[in-house]
Amino acid sequence: MGNIFSDRISDVPRSFIREILKLAVDESVISFAGGLPNRDLFPLEEIKKATGKLLEESGKDVLQYSSSEGFAELREWIAERYRSKHCHVHPDNILITSGSQQGMDLLGKTLLNDGDNVIIEEPGYLGAIQAFSIYKSTFHPVPVNEEGIELDPFHEIVSNHYVKIFYCVPNFQNPSGISYSEDNRKSVAHMLKGRPTILVEDDPYGELRFLGKEKSSFYQLLPENTVLLGSFSKTVVPSFRIGWIVANNEIMEKLVIAKQASDLHTNYFGQRIIHQYLKDNDIDGHINKIRQAYGKQRDAMVSAIQEHFPAEISYTHPEGGMFLWVTLPAGMSAMEIFKEAVKQKVAFVPGDPFYVNRKDVNTFRLNYSSVDEETIRIGINRLGNVLKTMIAGR
Numbered sequence: 001m002g003n004i005f006s007d008r009i010s011d012v013p014r015s016f017i018r019e020i021l022k023l024a025v026d027e028s029v030i031s032f033a034g035g036l037p038n039r040d041l042f043p044l045e046e047i048k049k050a051t052g053k054l055l056e057e058s059g060k061d062v063l064q065y066s067s068s069e070g071f072a073e074l075r076e077w078i079a080e081r082y083r084s085k086h087c088h089v090h091p092d093n094i095l096i097t098s099g100s101q102q103g104m105d106l107l108g109k110t111l112l113n114d115g116d117n118v119i120i121e122e123p124g125y126l127g128a129i130q131a132f133s134i135y136k137s138t139f140h141p142v143p144v145n146e147e148g149i150e151l152d153p154f155h156e157i158v159s160n161h162y163v164k165i166f167y168c169v170p171n172f173q174n175p176s177g178i179s180y181s182e183d184n185r186k187s188v189a190h191m192l193k194g195r196p197t198i199l200v201e202d203d204p205y206g207e208l209r210f211l212g213k214e215k216s217s218f219y220q221l222l223p224e225n226t227v228l229l230g231s232f233s234k235t236v237v238p239s240f241r242i243g244w245i246v247a248n249n250e251i252m253e254k255l256v257i258a259k260q261a262s263d264l265h266t267n268y269f270g271q272r273i274i275h276q277y278l279k280d281n282d283i284d285g286h287i288n289k290i291r292q293a294y295g296k297q298r299d300a301m302v303s304a305i306q307e308h309f310p311a312e313i314s315y316t317h318p319e320g321g322m323f324l325w326v327t328l329p330a331g332m333s334a335m336e337i338f339k340e341a342v343k344q345k346v347a348f349v350p351g352d353p354f355y356v357n358r359k360d361v362n363t364f365r366l367n368y369s370s371v372d373e374e375t376i377r378i379g380i381n382r383l384g385n386v387l388k389t390m391i392a393g394r
């Protein structure tokens with residue numbers, strides 16, 4: 001039959017995480033490999049009520065096709081929430097998407113030609129690497145640390161190339177858990193000011209801060225260059241697949257065309273349920289519950305790491321979000337540790353898929369949001385034993 005596939009899809013690898021997680025499906029394995037919100041915090045009763053009320057009161061309206069831009073009242077709600085945080089967004093500049101993941105795909109479709117330069121964080125969000133790979137971008141990974149993006153290599157790339165997109169997750173990044181400091185954000189904004197680069201600020205975790213002070217968003221610091229991605233996946237539920245893009249009028253016009261071509265509009269019933277839920281409930285109270293729970297889970301993981309991991313191992317100190325990033329001594333392979341860890345009934349994600357051009361790296365991701373505190377302590381103890389044995393055997 002020959003090669004029936006487009007070049008576009010042929011070069012994009014299968015999700016590595018799905019492949020390796022097949023090794024960790026056994027129920028007795030404690031898994032820090034997932035990237036899931038804590039299901040015990042899903043507002044099930046409230047969603048049930050919102051759905052019943054909607055069907056009762058709005059009847060067949062909620063079952064009809066709707067507009068490509070998204071449900072107007074939901075867009076107004078989102079704009080109002082930004083306004084309450086001193087971030088001025090007009091509802092016309094919001095496009096409701098099927099999760100923020102679709103935002104990345106639509107931006108790729110709208111902005112990227114083959115070979116266009118894209119700066120991504122190293123390590124970076126796997127879903128963004130996959131989404132932009134489809135559009136055959138040329139990646140320029142720039143390392144991140146506990147202060148944010150490393151400014152020297154960043155400056156060098158933006159000075160020497162026409163960079164189409166800089167994609168970043170400045171709050172509680174996936175996979176590393178780091179956040180950009182206020183100074184780091186200001187330096188990045190300064191370096192991009194007056195350049196044609198679009199800064200894609202992906203912020204699904206921003207509301208999940210359990211420590212420290214809120215920082216300025218790039219949308220505030222550099223509004224003319226910034227496209228913002230948001231999502232209800234981590235603050236309400238992920239299954240509805242409701243997220244959004246905030247973009248200026250010029251970009252929005254093209255994004256709406258791309259959206260129409262992709263799926264006409266985001267699931268309208270889901271948009272209506274989320275909106276009803278937001279209208280009838282105290283979302284701040286709900287988000288506070290999530291923050292407190294993740295803060296405790298994070299603390300349980302950090303204190304177990306302090307107790308059980310060998311001293312040569314370093315790790316990040318997230319102030320929010322769902323992930324923590326571990327660095328092994330130079331030359332050690334997280335993949336090798338992973339194989340041994342699964343035998344000892346504990347799993348994580350080796351760092352490899354979060355880099356575009358490095359293999360057998362010495363880093364890995366731990367998720368704390370979907371595991372309870374007691375299980376975190378047991379799992380980190382198991383992992384500590386594996387690490388001690390592997391380091392002693394080097």
Ligand SMILES: Cc1ncc(COP(=O)(O)O)c(C=O)c1O
Nearest residue numbers: 099100101125169174231233243
């Ligand atoms: C950084 C980042 N962006 C986007 C997403 C996708 O979110 P959504 O469910 O809104 O598509 C995730 C999901 O884990 C993520 O970690």
